[in-house]
Amino acid sequence: MSEQRSHVYKWFIELDDGHIEEWLRAQALAGWHLQKFRMPCRFTFVRGEPADNVYRFDSFPAWKRSSDYEQLCQDAGWELVFCWWGSYCWRKPAADGKPNDIYTDTPSKIARQQRLLTYFGLTGLLLMYNLMGSSDREMDTLRMVLTGVQLALVLPMSYLILRTVGRLHRLRREAL
Amino acid sequence: MDASIEKLLPLSEATYYILLALREPAHGYAIMQQVEAISEGAVKIGPGTLYGAFANLEKQGLIEMVREAERRKIYSMTDLGRHVLLAQLRRLRVMVRVGEADAPFLSTY
Numbered sequence: 001m002s003e004q005r006s007h008v009y010k011w012f013i014e015l016d017d018g019h020i021e022e023w024l025r026a027q028a029l030a031g032w033h034l035q036k037f038r039m040p041c042r043f044t045f046v047r048g049e050p051a052d053n054v055y056r057f058d059s060f061p062a063w064k065r066s067s068d069y070e071q072l073c074q075d076a077g078w079e080l081v082f083c084w085w086g087s088y089c090w091r092k093p094a095a096d097g098k099p100n101d102i103y104t105d106t107p108s109k110i111a112r113q114q115r116l117l118t119y120f121g122l123t124g125l126l127l128m129y130n131l132m133g134s135s136d137r138e139m140d141t142l143r144m145v146l147t148g149v150q151l152a153l154v155l156p157m158s159y160l161i162l163r164t165v166g167r168l169h170r171l172r173r174e175a176l
Numbered sequence: 177m178d179a180s181i182e183k184l185l186p187l188s189e190a191t192y193y194i195l196l197a198l199r200e201p202a203h204g205y206a207i208m209q210q211v212e213a214i215s216e217g218a219v220k221i222g223p224g225t226l227y228g229a230f231a232n233l234e235k236q237g238l239i240e241m242v243r244e245a246e247r248r249k250i251y252s253m254t255d256l257g258r259h260v261l262l263a264q265l266r267r268l269r270v271m272v273r274v275g276e277a278d279a280p281f282l283s284t285y
Contacts, residue, residue: 058224068204068230071247072223075205102224105190111228 004047006032011041013156014163015057015087016116024055025094034081037089052094056102059116060086073102106175113168120164124157178259184236187264193219194229195253195261198239203248204230233257 012020024034024043029052032045056078060066065086074080077098078090094100103109131150139147187195190211197210208221221229230251233239238257241249253261275282 066227067247068249069223069227072204072227075248076208076223078223099220099222102222104220104222104225105188107188108190108222108225108228112224 005035006045006047008043008045009041010043014160015059016167017163021055021057024091025053028053028055028091034089034091037082037084039084053091054094054100055081056090056100058088058090058102058112059119060088078102106171110168110171110175113164113171117161117164117168120157120161124161127153127157181256181260181263184238184260185264185267187260189219190221190225191229191233192261192264194221194226194233195238195257198251198253198257201242201250201252203245203250205248207251 010020010023027034027045029050031048031050033048033051033053034043034055035046036044038044060069065083070080070088073088073090077092077096079092081089081091083089090102092098092100103112127150131147131154193211193215194207196214197207202210204223204226208223208226211219211221230239230249234241234251236256237254238260239251240254242252243250
């Protein structure tokens with residue numbers, strides 16, 4: 001018998017606010033387990049027994065993908081669902097007695113948000129640099145499309161930077 | 177106290193327990209289990225936290241990778257790591273002593 005699959009298109013702006021993780025857990029409780037994810041918004045689920053699985057996302061710069069990190073997570077009971085361009089999605093049973101979080105103390109949560117902020121900040125700067133440079137150049141159709149795409153990315157990127165800064169402030173207050 | 181040791185203090189709770197767990201060379205998962213055992217279940221360390229702690233502690237020279245076994249790195253505490261752990265213990269002793277001596281009202285709670 002072939003696997004029963006479902007594709008869900010779900011728009012989201014960030015993986016780090018917990019909403020997607022909770023949604024995936026609810027899907028697993030209903031017997032739909034995440035099999036793969038395709039950018040920008042396609043989630044593929046496969047039908048199985050209902051299970052209380054927690055999902056966690058984590059991100060590193062793509063060039064810093066680490067087999068040591070992956071081994072540590074797997075030893076700690078996490079199953080790698082997918083890894084795309086440095087973004088990891090991990091899953092494990094909620095009640096296996098091991099921590100249900102990849103990051104378990106405030107200093108490491110702060111370090112993670114700082115890493116994300118550097119990543120978003122550099123992307124934002126690159127975006128601004130490209131946009132400012134394009135005002136001096138002649139516009140052909142391709143350049144107009146590229147500029148339009150970059151302009152469309154400015155707001156989401158600003159939102160991500162502000163959210164990350166907000167999370168950093170909250171975590172630093174907690175650490176006091 | 178040596179200034180190079182002083183500037184590494186205080187250790188975070190996770191770092192303190194990781195160093196304590198490294199009284200013998202061990203790989204990451206063994207350290208996670210050891211930390212939970214010696215803290216009587218009070219401290220559980222996730223893999224992302226441990227991965228970052230390894231990187232920091234190695235950079236600070238408190239631990240070192242001694243070998244690899246079955247794709248897992250085995251870490252050991254360095255002499256500097258032992259000195260820092262000892263200095264942290266001294267700090268904690270002073271804090272407990274001062275707390276017990278100067279805040280007797282706490283015993284009423």
